[in-house]
Amino acid sequence: MLVWERPEPANRPAPAPLSRELIVRTAVELADEAGLEAVSLRKIAAALDVGPMRLYGYIDTKDELLDLMVDAVHAEVHPSGDGWRAVLTSLAEATRQAVHRHEWFADLIGGRPQLGPNALARGEAVMAALDGVDVDMIMPVVTAVDAYVIGAVRREIAERRAERATGMDQRQWQATFGPYLVRMFATGRFPALETVVRDAAHLDADETFRIGLGFLLDGIGAGIGAGAG
Structure with a gap:
C-alpha cells in the first residue's frame, strides 16, 4: 500500500505527539535550512525529540519521505x-516561486512520482483548464510547460549555488572572466556571439523566465488552435 493510503499509527499523548504531517514539515524545514543532505530519519527524530524507531510507524523508507516532501511543496x-494560457502561466510562475522558497525542490522536481493528493489536485486544476483542447494534446502541452519550468529553475538554482560557492556575484564574475572573453572575441572567430554579448539587453532571471515562457505558450497556442482558449 502506498504511503498516501496507509493509515498512521494511533497518536500518542504529549510530551511527544507525532504525525506524518509533523514529520514531513520538520523534514522540509531541515531541507530549507541546509539542503537534502540534512534530511534523515535520525535527524528528524532528534529535531522532534523522539526515538528514530517511532518514525518507522509513519514512514517506511527515505524515498517515501522524499515523496511526501515533494507533495507538501505541491x-x-x-x-x-x-x-488555458492564464492557468499554465500561473502554474509555471507558482512552481518557480516554490522552488525559490525550497531550493532543494529543484533537485527532486520531475524526478519523483506525482501521486500525492496535492500533486493530483494541481494536475486536476490544470487539466480542467485545458478542457476543450484535443485530449491527445493535453499531456504534451503540460509536459512541455513542466520541462521548460524544470530546466529554467534548475539553471537558476545552479547559478545561485555557484555564486555561493565562488563568492562571486555577476559583476565580480564579469570582472574575472571579461578580459578572457575580450581576448577570444578579438580573434574574430565568434562574431555572432560577440554581438549578442556586447549589444543585447542583459535581462534578469525574472524577465528571462517570463519571455521564454511567453514564447512557449505562443507555440502551444498555435499548435492547439486559437479556439481552444
Whole structure:
C-alpha cells in the first residue's frame, strides 16, 4: 500500500505527539535550512525529540519521505486564471516561486512520482483548464510547460549555488572572466556571439523566465488552435 493510503499509527499523548504531517514539515524545514543532505530519519527524530524507531510507524523508507516532501511543496502551487494560457502561466510562475522558497525542490522536481493528493489536485486544476483542447494534446502541452519550468529553475538554482560557492556575484564574475572573453572575441572567430554579448539587453532571471515562457505558450497556442482558449 502506498504511503498516501496507509493509515498512521494511533497518536500518542504529549510530551511527544507525532504525525506524518509533523514529520514531513520538520523534514522540509531541515531541507530549507541546509539542503537534502540534512534530511534523515535520525535527524528528524532528534529535531522532534523522539526515538528514530517511532518514525518507522509513519514512514517506511527515505524515498517515501522524499515523496511526501515533494507533495507538501505541491500544496503551495495553486494554478488559477481564466483559460488555458492564464492557468499554465500561473502554474509555471507558482512552481518557480516554490522552488525559490525550497531550493532543494529543484533537485527532486520531475524526478519523483506525482501521486500525492496535492500533486493530483494541481494536475486536476490544470487539466480542467485545458478542457476543450484535443485530449491527445493535453499531456504534451503540460509536459512541455513542466520541462521548460524544470530546466529554467534548475539553471537558476545552479547559478545561485555557484555564486555561493565562488563568492562571486555577476559583476565580480564579469570582472574575472571579461578580459578572457575580450581576448577570444578579438580573434574574430565568434562574431555572432560577440554581438549578442556586447549589444543585447542583459535581462534578469525574472524577465528571462517570463519571455521564454511567453514564447512557449505562443507555440502551444498555435499548435492547439486559437479556439481552444
